[in-house]
Amino acid sequence: xxxxxxxxxxxxxxxxxxxxxxxxxxxxxxxxxxxxxxxxxxxxxxxxxxxxxxxxxxxxxxxxxxxxxxxxxxxxxxxxxxxxxxxxxxxxxxxxxxxxxxxxxxxxxxxxxxxxxxxxxxxxxxxxxxxxxxxxxxxxxxxxxxxxxxxxxxxxxxxxxxxxxxxxxxxxxxxxxxxxxxxxxxxxxxxxxxxxxxxxxxxxxxxxxxxxxxxxxxxxxxxxxxxxxxxxxxxxxxxxxxxxxxxxxxxxxxxxxxxxxxxxxxxxxxxxx
Amino acid sequence: xxxxxxxxxxxxxxxxxxxxxxxxxxxxxxxxxxxxxxxxxxxxxxxxxxxxxxxxxxxxxxxxxxxxxxxxxxxxxxxxxxxxxxxxxxxxxxxxxxxxxxxxxxxxxxxxxxxxxxxxxxxxxxxxxxxxxxxxxxxxxxxxxxxxxxxxxxxxxxxxxxxxxxxxxxxxxxxxxxxxxxxxxxxxxxxxxxxxxxxxxxxxxxxxxxxxxxxxxxxxxxxxxxxxxxxxxxxxxxxxxxxxxxxxxxxxxxxxxxxxxxxxxxxxxxxxxxxxxxxxxxxxxxxxxxxxxxxxxxxxxxxxxxxxxxxxxxxxxxxxxxxxxxxxxxxxxxxxxxxxxxxxxxxxxxxxxxxxxxxxxxxxxxxxxxxxxxxxxxxx
Numbered sequence: 001x002x003x004x005x006x007x008x009x010x011x012x013x014x015x016x017x018x019x020x021x022x023x024x025x026x027x028x029x030x031x032x033x034x035x036x037x038x039x040x041x042x043x044x045x046x047x048x049x050x051x052x053x054x055x056x057x058x059x060x061x062x063x064x065x066x067x068x069x070x071x072x073x074x075x076x077x078x079x080x081x082x083x084x085x086x087x088x089x090x091x092x093x094x095x096x097x098x099x100x101x102x103x104x105x106x107x108x109x110x111x112x113x114x115x116x117x118x119x120x121x122x123x124x125x126x127x128x129x130x131x132x133x134x135x136x137x138x139x140x141x142x143x144x145x146x147x148x149x150x151x152x153x154x155x156x157x158x159x160x161x162x163x164x165x166x167x168x169x170x171x172x173x174x175x176x177x178x179x180x181x182x183x184x185x186x187x188x189x190x191x192x193x194x195x196x197x198x199x200x201x202x203x204x205x206x207x208x209x210x211x212x213x214x215x216x217x218x219x220x221x222x223x224x225x226x227x228x229x230x231x232x233x234x235x236x237x238x239x240x241x242x243x244x245x246x247x248x249x250x251x252x253x254x255x256x257x258x259x260x261x262x263x264x265x266x267x268x269x270x271x272x273x
Numbered sequence: 274x275x276x277x278x279x280x281x282x283x284x285x286x287x288x289x290x291x292x293x294x295x296x297x298x299x300x301x302x303x304x305x306x307x308x309x310x311x312x313x314x315x316x317x318x319x320x321x322x323x324x325x326x327x328x329x330x331x332x333x334x335x336x337x338x339x340x341x342x343x344x345x346x347x348x349x350x351x352x353x354x355x356x357x358x359x360x361x362x363x364x365x366x367x368x369x370x371x372x373x374x375x376x377x378x379x380x381x382x383x384x385x386x387x388x389x390x391x392x393x394x395x396x397x398x399x400x401x402x403x404x405x406x407x408x409x410x411x412x413x414x415x416x417x418x419x420x421x422x423x424x425x426x427x428x429x430x431x432x433x434x435x436x437x438x439x440x441x442x443x444x445x446x447x448x449x450x451x452x453x454x455x456x457x458x459x460x461x462x463x464x465x466x467x468x469x470x471x472x473x474x475x476x477x478x479x480x481x482x483x484x485x486x487x488x489x490x491x492x493x494x495x496x497x498x499x500x501x502x503x504x505x506x507x508x509x510x511x512x513x514x515x516x517x518x519x520x521x522x523x524x525x526x527x528x529x530x531x532x533x534x535x536x537x538x539x540x541x542x543x544x545x546x547x548x549x550x551x552x553x554x555x556x557x558x559x560x561x562x563x564x565x566x567x568x569x570x571x572x573x574x575x576x577x578x579x580x581x582x583x584x585x586x587x588x589x590x591x592x593x594x595x596x597x598x599x600x601x602x603x604x605x606x607x608x609x610x611x612x613x614x615x616x617x618x619x620x621x622x623x624x625x626x627x628x629x630x631x632x633x634x635x636x637x638x639x640x641x642x643x644x645x646x647x648x649x650x651x652x653x
Binding site: 167 | 343415418496574614
């Protein structure tokens with residue numbers, strides 16, 4: 001399911017009612033970075049009652065599109081902008097500047113009852129390209145693997161494709177699911193399933209497997225030992241004017257409170273207070 | 274006196290004003306009617322406009338012949354054959370579920386059940402149409418898929434019993450009836466009994482074997498063509514029941530009374546008179562119901578598994594499939610309209626195929642319905 005899941009956060013603050021010139025920030029893009037942007041927006045609007053921040057989640061690609069055609073000021077993306085997106089931006093006289101707001105690791109998840117203890121990058125690649133088909137080839141029971149992937153629309157998919165598959169194509173019987181939450185739901189209820197989600201989605205209803213003997217955790221992502229990790233971005237058109245609301249909003253991740261918010265949403269901050 | 278005269282005969286200016294007002298109002302109404310028509314034409318025009326560049330960029334061969342669907346690959350591949358097949362398979366499944374159930378329900382409602390019961394049952398069936406498709410999808414994903422995975426085998430064997438037992442008994446009844454005709458009269462009763470017992474035993478043995486086989490089928494993934502077929506079948510039911518029942522009703526009381534008057538039994542009246550008379554309406558009902566299944570997006574995106582593959586063997590309803598509607602919904606976000614890539618235009622090519630399918634199906638059902646109206650109108 002592709003969730004065009006739009007969260008409209010409306011500031012009904014005194015400053016707004018008092019007729020103060022409300023400044024408005026529109027955020028659009030990745031469903032992965034969305035929770036961070038939403039938490040940032042909530043926090044920022046509480047501190048600055050005159051500011052109105054709207055956060056939409058329509059996928060990294062849509063975020064880039066919106067930034068390029070000017071319908072948002074901040075594009076949240078779980079991947080770096082592609083060459084053709086940069087080209088389109090330059091054509092539209094938009095200069096995308098990236099801000100790495102947090103780090104994320106992609107965890108391989110299975111049903112809690114699955115006896116398989118760990119996977120290697122090579123094994124994951126073989127499973128997703130169809131060379132390994134059965135759990136018994138990995139020391140598990142004799143059932144075929146139900147391979148689950150995010151839809152090709154998502155930044156998570158693209159990170160997985162570039163980090164793990166390295167240009168090889170996913171096997172045809174792989175199932176595609178529209179959101180990380182839906183992958184977790186499918187894995188919770190399917191004993192033979194293998195899926196991947198951001199580290200923030202790990203909970204005790206599923207089992208996250210170590211990859212190359214490294215467990216997915218904030219520490220292993222930060223020290224570079226966990227192999228499937230990525231930075232999460234916010235893009236602005238040019239560097240925001242110092243001191244403006246936009247500047248303070250996109251730099252929130254550098255503050256102590258920002259670090260706490262990122263940790264609360266399950267991601268890994270780049271700062272270390 | 275003068276006043277009343279003035280009121281009766283309108284001055285030229287007032288008359289012109291009135292005519293102008295009438296004209297404007299007419300124009301406005303025409304415009305309101307035309308908007309839907311214009312919208313349809315514009316939709317077709319825009320979809321075609323955005324679909325054609327794909328065929329210019331990539332040609333026709335790959336799209337219709339290849340099953341490799343890797344729009345994000347490098348180089349990308351746009352083989353939509355498996356996706357067409359997925360739509361076809363899911364639609365076939367929905368037909369298998371909805372058509373027998375729907376037509377049986379329509380016949381029961383219009384000719385068999387008492388009038389009181391019908392008045393309560395029909396609105397309830399029509400409520401099915403009011404449930405939003407995302408609710409169906411959620412049910413399919415969160416409840417039906419795990420159920421298929423955990424109890425799939427027993428569900429399948431239960432379905433086999435439910436379908437095959439009444440059908441088999443009906444066939445046995447017919448067979449013994451036919452066999453009895455060619456036997457001496459004093460032996461009929463015993464032979465019939467023996468034959469019926471023997472055939473029933475064979476039927477039950479066969480069903481036991483079948484259900485044991487179905488019971489042992491492992492369903493590893495519950496989001497598959499079967500899941501979606503059942504849900505889409507249920508979604509198509511209200512349309513089929515409603516339209517088919519209307520056309521059975523439209524066959525009229527006179528027709529039925531005429532048949533009874535000629536000495537036909539209730540069954541003969543139903544199968545030889547009423548159903549043939551309503552036949553084209555029933556076919557139109559089926560087409561409308563099926564189009565609901567073909568065009569459904571949310572349920573298939575959530576519960577079909579979205580794997581772009583032709584199942585092996587092709588009728589394997591237990592494997593995940595991908596449909597045209599789900600592909601359009603799922604791939605839209607990343608398809609890059611800024612640079613106008615083939616990844617963007619291919620979705621319009623799919624939309625065009627979908628549009629043409631439903632357009633043709635609608636034309637056919639329209640034509641069938643009109644033919645029926647003419648037929649029934651002529652008989653009066």
